[in-house]
Amino acid sequence: MNQSENVAAEQRAGVEVTKDKNGIEQVVLRSPRGASARVSLHGGQVLSWKTDRGEELLFTSSKAIFKPPTAVRGGIPICFPQFGNRGALEQHGFARNKIWVIDSNPPPLHPNDSEGKNYVDLLLKPSPEDLKVWPHSFEFRLRVSLTADGYLTMISRIRDINCKPFRFSFAYHTYFSVSDISEVRVEGLETLDYLDNLYQKERFTEQGDALTFESEVDRVYLNATDTVAIFDHEIKRTVFVRKEGLPDVVVWNPWEKKSKSMVDFGDEEYKHMLCVDGAAIEKQITLKPGEEWTGRLELSFVPST
Numbered sequence: 001m002n003q004s005e006n007v008a009a010e011q012r013a014g015v016e017v018t019k020d021k022n023g024i025e026q027v028v029l030r031s032p033r034g035a036s037a038r039v040s041l042h043g044g045q046v047l048s049w050k051t052d053r054g055e056e057l058l059f060t061s062s063k064a065i066f067k068p069p070t071a072v073r074g075g076i077p078i079c080f081p082q083f084g085n086r087g088a089l090e091q092h093g094f095a096r097n098k099i100w101v102i103d104s105n106p107p108p109l110h111p112n113d114s115e116g117k118n119y120v121d122l123l124l125k126p127s128p129e130d131l132k133v134w135p136h137s138f139e140f141r142l143r144v145s146l147t148a149d150g151y152l153t154m155i156s157r158i159r160d161i162n163c164k165p166f167r168f169s170f171a172y173h174t175y176f177s178v179s180d181i182s183e184v185r186v187e188g189l190e191t192l193d194y195l196d197n198l199y200q201k202e203r204f205t206e207q208g209d210a211l212t213f214e215s216e217v218d219r220v221y222l223n224a225t226d227t228v229a230i231f232d233h234e235i236k237r238t239v240f241v242r243k244e245g246l247p248d249v250v251v252w253n254p255w256e257k258k259s260k261s262m263v264d265f266g267d268e269e270y271k272h273m274l275c276v277d278g279a280a281i282e283k284q285i286t287l288k289p290g291e292e293w294t295g296r297l298e299l300s301f302v303p304s305t
């Protein structure tokens with residue numbers, strides 16, 4: 001076996017396809033050092049991301065419903081082609097409710113960026129029902145990859161295969177697992193303007209040094225820097241969210257009252273999750289026929305003191 005065949009064999013060895021109890025396929029990526037990520041074909045949604053010590057970095061509700069077309073409460077749902085209720089489509093668009101397919105012959109990783117990395121490409125194309133509610137032909141390629149260190153990268157490529165332009169908004173609606181929300185600090189959003197969903201999307205400016213949490217938060221930070229850090233003091237871990245092509249950052253925690261109104265979310269679970277999403281919301285993305293958009297999210301973690 002020559003060296004490139006070896007690399008290819010290792011990559012295949014780190015990618016496993018299984019089924020959940022509803023028969024939905026899931027792809028498990030494993031890093032050579034023992035980290036892992038699990039991606040469901042339901043929603044193209046990453047449902048689990050574990051460090052090499054087996055610590056889960058994403059939150060999934062104990063009450064999550066795993067039956068399509070219901071979206072799964074947790075992991076990283078993809079909001080596309082609409083974020084929230086900012087348009088005529090169902091909340092957060094239809095992509096998170098669909099069954100995606102695996103591309104069994106994906107383009108290779110760049111040779112300079114392939115060592116120890118495993119990946120899967122999922123594809124979504126509109127169904128006849130989708131075209132009735134959103135009459136735009138697109139091809140969505142989602143690449144999920146895991147590095148040897150256990151860092152997770154998601155690259156979304158959306159192409160207009162129509163003969164007319166279309167517009168969309170987008171978010172990687174990332175549910176991070178946190179030890180105790182009142183001990184968490186988010187840095188990187190200081191001084192930014194945000195739209196507050198709790199005040200009819202009114203615009204405010206962030207005043208504090210870092211974000212801390214003591215009540216419901218539902219905001220879209222605008223034109224955010226490319227890296228946001230989530231400090232979890234109790235478990236001494238910092239997670240970094242790096243984004244490209246995604247100007248906005250959503251921060252969401254439903255807190256006590258809203259938690260009780262969600263059927264697929266435990267009353268107390270708000271204490272152990274925080275959504276921080278790389279997103280493109282305020283200014284929609286426009287694609288002309290044949291054009292492609294790329295939105296990239298890189299998640300990494302380090303122990304902190």
Ligand SMILES: O=P(O)(O)OC[C@H]1O[C@@H](O)[C@H](O)[C@@H](O)[C@@H]1O
Nearest residue numbers: 084091092173197218219250252
């Ligand atoms: O319940 P859903 O549709 O998954 O949405 C959850 C939340 O998603 C957030 O991103 C929105 O800003 C919130 O307003 C919303 O409540």
